[in-house]
Amino acid sequence: xxxxxxxxxxxxxxxxxxxxxxxxxxxxxxxxxxxxxxxxxxxxxxxxxxxxxxxxxxxxxxxxxxxxxxxxxxxxxxxxxxxxxxxxxxxxxxxxxxxxxxxxxxxxxxxxxxxxxxxxxxxxxxxxxxxxxxxxxxxxxxxxxxxxxxxxxxxxxxxxxxxxxxxxxxxxxxxxxxxxxxxxxxxxxxxxxxxxxxxxxxxxxxxxxxxxxxxxxxxxxxxxxxxxx
Amino acid sequence: xxxxxxxxxxxxxxxxxxxxxxxxxxxxxxxxxxxxxxxxxxxxxxxxxxxxxxxxxxxxxxxxxxxxxxxxxxxxxxxxxxxxxxxxxxxxxxxxxxxxxxxxxxxxxxxxxxxxxxxxxxxxxxxxxxxxxxxxxxxxxxxxxxxxxxxxxxxxxxxxxxxxxxxxxxxxxxxxxxxxxxxxxxxxxxxxxxxxxxxxxxxxxxxxxxxxxxxxxxxxxxxxxxxxxxxxxxxxxxxxxxxxxxxxxxxx
Amino acid sequence: xxxxxxxxxxxxxxxxxxxxxxxxxxxxxxxxxxxxxxxxxxxxxxxxxxxxxxxxxxxxxxxxxxxxxxxxxxxxxxxxxxxxxxxxxxxxxxxxxxxxxxxxxxxxxxxxxxxxxxxxxxxxxxxxxxxxxxxxxxxxxxxxxxxxxxxxxxxxxxxxxxxxxxxxxxxxxxxxxxxxxxxxxxxxxxxxxxxxxxxxxxxxxxxxxxxxxxxxxxxxxxxxxxxxxxx
Ligand SMILES: Nc1ncnc2c1ncn2[C@@H]1O[C@H](COP(=O)(O)OP(=O)(O)OP(=O)(O)O)[C@@H](O)[C@H]1O
Ligand SMILES: [Mg+2]
Numbered sequence: 001x002x003x004x005x006x007x008x009x010x011x012x013x014x015x016x017x018x019x020x021x022x023x024x025x026x027x028x029x030x031x032x033x034x035x036x037x038x039x040x041x042x043x044x045x046x047x048x049x050x051x052x053x054x055x056x057x058x059x060x061x062x063x064x065x066x067x068x069x070x071x072x073x074x075x076x077x078x079x080x081x082x083x084x085x086x087x088x089x090x091x092x093x094x095x096x097x098x099x100x101x102x103x104x105x106x107x108x109x110x111x112x113x114x115x116x117x118x119x120x121x122x123x124x125x126x127x128x129x130x131x132x133x134x135x136x137x138x139x140x141x142x143x144x145x146x147x148x149x150x151x152x153x154x155x156x157x158x159x160x161x162x163x164x165x166x167x168x169x170x171x172x173x174x175x176x177x178x179x180x181x182x183x184x185x186x187x188x189x190x191x192x193x194x195x196x197x198x199x200x201x202x203x204x205x206x207x208x209x210x211x212x213x214x215x216x217x218x219x220x221x222x223x224x225x226x227x228x229x
Numbered sequence: 230x231x232x233x234x235x236x237x238x239x240x241x242x243x244x245x246x247x248x249x250x251x252x253x254x255x256x257x258x259x260x261x262x263x264x265x266x267x268x269x270x271x272x273x274x275x276x277x278x279x280x281x282x283x284x285x286x287x288x289x290x291x292x293x294x295x296x297x298x299x300x301x302x303x304x305x306x307x308x309x310x311x312x313x314x315x316x317x318x319x320x321x322x323x324x325x326x327x328x329x330x331x332x333x334x335x336x337x338x339x340x341x342x343x344x345x346x347x348x349x350x351x352x353x354x355x356x357x358x359x360x361x362x363x364x365x366x367x368x369x370x371x372x373x374x375x376x377x378x379x380x381x382x383x384x385x386x387x388x389x390x391x392x393x394x395x396x397x398x399x400x401x402x403x404x405x406x407x408x409x410x411x412x413x414x415x416x417x418x419x420x421x422x423x424x425x426x427x428x429x430x431x432x433x434x435x436x437x438x439x440x441x442x443x444x445x446x447x448x449x450x451x452x453x454x455x456x457x458x459x460x461x462x463x464x465x466x467x468x469x470x471x472x473x474x475x476x477x478x479x480x481x
Numbered sequence: 482x483x484x485x486x487x488x489x490x491x492x493x494x495x496x497x498x499x500x501x502x503x504x505x506x507x508x509x510x511x512x513x514x515x516x517x518x519x520x521x522x523x524x525x526x527x528x529x530x531x532x533x534x535x536x537x538x539x540x541x542x543x544x545x546x547x548x549x550x551x552x553x554x555x556x557x558x559x560x561x562x563x564x565x566x567x568x569x570x571x572x573x574x575x576x577x578x579x580x581x582x583x584x585x586x587x588x589x590x591x592x593x594x595x596x597x598x599x600x601x602x603x604x605x606x607x608x609x610x611x612x613x614x615x616x617x618x619x620x621x622x623x624x625x626x627x628x629x630x631x632x633x634x635x636x637x638x639x640x641x642x643x644x645x646x647x648x649x650x651x652x653x654x655x656x657x658x659x660x661x662x663x664x665x666x667x668x669x670x671x672x673x674x675x676x677x678x679x680x681x682x683x684x685x686x687x688x689x690x691x692x693x694x695x696x697x698x699x700x701x702x703x704x705x706x707x708x709x710x711x712x
Contacts, residue, residue: 064644064690065683066651069662073683076669077676129289130326130385134340134392135316144339148330163541170543174655181546194553202542202550209541226372227329 007196011187015201018180022208025097025169025179029104030162036105037112044117055113062110067168070107075099075175100172108165115161119154120146152224159216163209170205180204239298240265240396240427241286246295248281248451255281256292257451263396263429268422270438270459271431273448274474279431282448283398286429287318300395316344319389323401325381327373333384334360334369337391344392352391359387363417379410383417390421397421399430433478439463447471484674485681491668495661496685502582502650502660503689509586510646514593521598532594539591544649547588552580552656581653589646593639600635601627633704640697647689651682661685 043055062070078084078093092098123146131141173182184201188194241263248256255278263269271279284290285297288304288311297304299314328336337356341347347355360366363383365376373381382402389397399418403411415437422428422441432438438445438459445462447455447470455462455471466472485492520532539547556574563570574580604627612622654662665678672678 061683061687064687064694066648066662066686068651068654069679069683069686072662072665073676073679077679080674080676124326126322126324126326127328130320130322130328132289133287133315133318133320133322134388135312135344136340137312137343140343144343145328149328152330167541167543170545173545181543184546185549188549188553192553192557194550194557198546198550198554202538202546205543205546206538206541226374 004193004196007191007193008200011184011191011197012200012204014187015180015183015197015204018178018183019204021097021172021177021179022166022169022181025100025104025172025177026162026166029101029108029169030165032101032105033108033112033165036109037116040109040113041116041120044113045120059110059113062107063114067103067107068171068174071100071103071171071175074103096172096175096177099175100169100177104165104168104172107168108161111161111164112158115154115157116150118157119150119152122153123149149227152220152227155216155220155224159213159220162212162216166208166212167205238264240300241429242296242298243282243286244296246282246285246292246297248278248285248290248292255451256285259295259453261446261453261456263427265395266425266427267443268427268441269429269444269446270442271429271446271448272433272435272438272474272478273446273454277448278451279448280400281451283320283400283429283431286396286398287315287320289320312344316340316392317395319392319394319397321382321385321389321397321399321402323405325373325378325385325405327381327384327388329373332370332372333365333376336373336384337388340388341391355391356387359390360384362390362420363387364413377410378406379413382406382410382414386414386417386421396427396429399428399432401431401433403432403434435463435479447474449474484672484677485668488664488668488672488678491664492661492681492685495659495664498578498658498660499647499650499685499689502578502585502653502658503647505578506582506586506589506646506650507643509582510589510593510642513586513590514597517590517594518597518601521594522601536591536594539588544585544588545652545655548581548584548652548656551584551587552577555580577653577656577658580656581650581658585646585649585653588649589642592642592645596635596638596642597631599638600631603634604630636697636701636704640693640701643693643697644690647693648686651686 040055040059043051044059046052074093075096078099084090084093092102127145127149128141131145136144169179170181172179173185176182178186180201184197187197191197239262241261243259243261246256246259247254259282261269261282271282273279281290285292285304286299291306292304300317302310302314304310304314327333328339331339334353334356337359338349338352341352341355342349357366357369360369363386365380365383368376368380368384373384376384386397386402402418403414406414411434415434418428418430418437419441430437430442442459444456445459446453447462447466447468449470454468455466457467462471463475466475517532517535520528523529552574556572559573559575560570563573608626608630609622612626613619617625650660651662654660654666657663661682662679665675665682668678669675
């Protein structure tokens with residue numbers, strides 16, 4: 001057994017060709033998942049049981065099952081159903097990329113809505129009351145008081161979730177996508193050199209994690225200067 | 230005088246108001262009328278329902294029975310009436326409740342812009358005017374966490390004043406403050422009283438009550454036990470409960 | 482639905498594998514978590530540096546990557562070692578069960594390290610001082626004061642780690658362990674009903690998650706019994 005430096009030098013550029021796909025998966029499902037998370041949050045705290053209950057069940061299911069199983073259900077499972085094949089979303093669900101985005105979005109949306117809810121619940125009741133006492137409407141209170149403070153409060157958890165999401169993008173390799181992980185697996189299958197290849201790709205992932213944490217650390221520092229928990 | 234004249238003279242009117250938290254009755258048959266320009270100080274032991282009463286006046290709490298009329302609007306679950314009342318009634322809290330993510334001047338501008346729909350420039354002018362009134366215009370661009378407690382509470386008063394309220398409610402505005410900051414807040418409140426603002430103030434600052442109040446209300450166990458002008462209230466308390474309370478508070 | 486009929490027993494055994502995997506990995510997770518937290522809290526610079534490296538690497542890398550590295554890496558290492566003794570050997574691997582439980586335990590253990598460390602530091606020092614001031618020995622203080630206070634703090638986040646752990650067991654199907662997801666793949670091969678089979682796997686996992694959530698809630702209630710308000 002030896003450590004093949006040449007192989008590392010050879011495979012890193014190949015794996016970096018997949019970084020674009022990794023980033024596409026990350027940013028697209030993060031944007032969509034954030035929007036979904038906000039929607040779920042609003043339904044959840046609407047105070048109407050017929051809106052909040054289904055939301056809670058949705059969140060419960062998506063947080064209670066493995067993301068890999070969710071990916072498999074969407075990619076391998078849904079085509080079994082005729083109405084899916086005839087439906088308007090078929091062009092998206094036919095492609096592994098579309099399926100990965102859908103799965104990652106649905107999953108991360110469930111987690112994010114709970115994170116957002118934590119932030120909203122963390123906002124001091126007195127501040128909402130002060131808003132009420134000034135005559136602000138429910139909507140204005142949410143937009144100008146609750147939301148901006150809640151965002152600051154849940155930034156650390158949000159940043160952790162972005163890292164989790166980034167790690168989950170590697171599961172796209174299980175449905176034939178050639179993201180960084182997918183390429184790494186292909187190279188290992190050809191060369192049978194797991195240490196060299198997997199450790200190299202691991203380093204790339206660690207750098208991305210580090211960059212995510214640094215970015216959010218910076219945003220947090222800037223935004224939360226005056227807001228303490 | 231006709232009935233409607235009495236009503237119009239009373240800017241705040243509570244009739245037989247009850248309030249329950251679950252099984253617990255926090256307010257029992259409260260009757261209180263406040264005329265325009267009147268200054269009422271409310272005192273009483275902890276848990277006696279002082280906060281609950283004034284919070285019912287701008288419907289931060291909903292009363293369960295009786296009638297509350299503020300500036301001609303009866304408080305019901307009608308949202309329009311509530312917003313109308315709230316924008317005419319200013320409130321200052323024990324814990325300041327300044328919006329931590331907004332600068333001082335933005336704290337003052339928010340409600341006029343959103344509720345009164347005034348322009349940004351106008352809101353800023355009004356905000357600066359009131360910051361000068363509470364003597365801290367130089368803090369305008371700082372954030373609440375950078376101010377002392379006394380300064381924060383003065384900002385909170387200015388914030389309420391920016392809405393041009395007809396009535397100001399104060400819920401123990403000085404009890405979260407260090408002793409040396411109490412007077413700067415009381416001074417602002419005294420000035421406000423001199424200008425003729427209608428005020429209901431929950432406080433244990435008896436000096437303030439003596440010099441500013443038209444009447445002092447004593448509450449205990451959810452009831453208004455006694456209500457009299459300060460002279461009468463302090464020198465000649467009627468009920469035993471009032472005497473006991475005064476003996477405890479005045480020895481401090 | 483009838484597609485599942487012939488597969489019930491396979492799914493049952495698959496679920497049992499998940500349970501075994503869960504408990505073995507849970508035990509190792511606690512072990513790694515305690516070692517990690519101990520090292521981070523120790524005065525030893527090397528131990529601290531290793532523990533820091535451990536948490537950075539295992540919390541920042543995709544789970545599937547750790548698992549594959551572990552499985553294929555160990556296989557290659559073991560094969561190399563075996564060939565020293567017997568050059569005719571072609572391939573040795575460690576059983577997927579063990580590769581899987583080790584990999585999962587290392588991942589979740591890196592989170593547990595932070596949880597345990599936080600819980601240790603979160604214990605009110607006043608309590609420790611009070612106990613010492615009463616003449617209680619260091620060891621007794623640790624056992625009777627610090628540990629109970631610590632596990633109360635650690636329980637809620639650790640409950641979340643257990644949920645992550647059970648869900649990560651699904652990954653081990655990728656390296657061929659015959660747990661539910663793997664069974665589902667076989668069942669799909671003969672029935673051609675992927676939706677049905679994967680939904681069933683999802684339902685099984687939802688059941689496991691529910692059991693864990695309820696258990697943790699009970700434990701938390703028990704742990705915080707003394708804090709309940711008596712009326
Ligand atoms: N949201 C609530 N839910 C249940 N009980 C409440 C609530 N708010 C107040 N109470 C109860 O109602 C009673 C009156 O409370 P309130 O805050 O009005 O008293 P207070 O006179 O303002 O006392 P303090 O001087 O301590 O501020 C108390 O016994 C309190 O426990
Ligand atoms: Mg009070």
